Amino acid sequence: MHAPRKKLVKVVTFMVIISVILILAPRPGDKAYALEINARSVVLMDYESGRVIYSQEPNIKVPPASVTKLMTMLVIVESVESGRANWDDPVRASRKAASMGGSEIYLREGEEMALADLTKAIAIVSANDACTAVAEYLYASTDLFVERMNERAQELGLRNTHFANEHGLPDPNHYSSAYDLALIARELLKHPKILEWTSTWIAYLRDGKFLLRNTNDLIQQYRGADGLKTGHTEEAGYCLCATAMIDGLRFISVIMGTESNETRVEESTKLLNYGFRNFAQAAVAKQGEKLGTIRVRRGSPQNVPVGTSEDFKVLVERGKERFIETKLLPLPDAQIKLPVKKGQQIGTVVVMSGNEEVGRTEAVALQDVKQANFIVRFFRWLADVVRGWFGKKSA
Secondary structure: HHHHHHHHHHHHHHHHHHHHHHOOOOOOOOOHHOOOOOOOOEEEEEEEOOOOEEEEEEOOOOOOOOHHHHHHHHHHHHHHHHOOOOOOOOEEHHHHHHOOOOOOOOOOOOOEEEHHHHHHHHHHHHHHHHHHHHHHHHOOOOHHHHHHHHHHHHHHHOOOOOOOOOOOOOOOOOOOOOHHHHHHHHHHHOHHHHHHHOOOOOOEEOOOOEEOOOOOOOHOOOOOOOEEEEEOOOOOOEEEEEEEEEEEEEEEEEEEEEEOOHHHHHHHHHHHHHHHHHHEEEEEOOOOOOEEEEOOOEEEOOOOEEEEOOEEEEEEEOOOOOHHHOOOEEHHHOOOOEEEEEEEEEEEEEEEEOEEEEEEEEEEEEEEEEEHHHHHHHHHHHHHHHHHHHHHOOO
């Protein structure tokens, strides 16, 4: 074989090898780029959309241990925001609260502490006695408080959760799932007050005489980590529902059933890294920005400009932010009641990345829409009939 031909064969062979490597190499977001988390049950959720971008056995029922306190804190903060209680309310510890074991702040029977301080103790050191004291204060008994926890679980659509107590100590009838716990965390994060405590490393009670040191080591070790809740019993293993926000993007990770505190921190780090390294937010619309028009059959105007009621972003694989497509789907005519007020939903914005739906939100009218008068509606009807007739004829 002549030297030039040999050289050509080598070049072609090299190019083929490189092409195969590039085709088969795992890329961010590809299924080939999957990771394995050393835990019994795992979920990684985008906070903004609630979209799950990674999971392992997300729906199996597991003992949640003190991750239970996500729901405990949700009931507390909603009680305050509804006016049922105030953060500075004094809460008196009962004999039952003072006798609680496990993680605690060693409440004495009859001791009074502000509701805010007790909630801080729940968030930072997972205090079981504080849970019981607050439950009794807000609902007169722990049974009624737990009943509210289960009602709230039903309202959130949780399918694999049932609470038997307010603190998470073992009980055969007390269980949840990684996915359900992520949903509770997402709801809790709507109340920024909680993050003030879950992101605190060191705090004090009783006029600075009692130290609180956060059980969540991740907030010291991971950029942007500011919560949320640890859990551990022999039955549950070491658990952690964590959250972190970097450059406006927030993820919720749930790790259930690891073998040690170090493992739950390491695996949570791997899970959050997967999210931040492989996904990004793509801006779809700014509040009030026109995205297009939707036809309101009996409206005046008939073609109504629509947008979103707030800034709208979606989560996509990194590198695909500019390649999203937006579709406007009108509501059925029967669901649009005239007159339409500015800001009222008349359709849905659906966002696609390739063949995958990556988000949707309400399409709202950007102006008021009146009902067209009879004459206008008649001529519109007549025009539709004529178009339909000619369409059939041409077909």
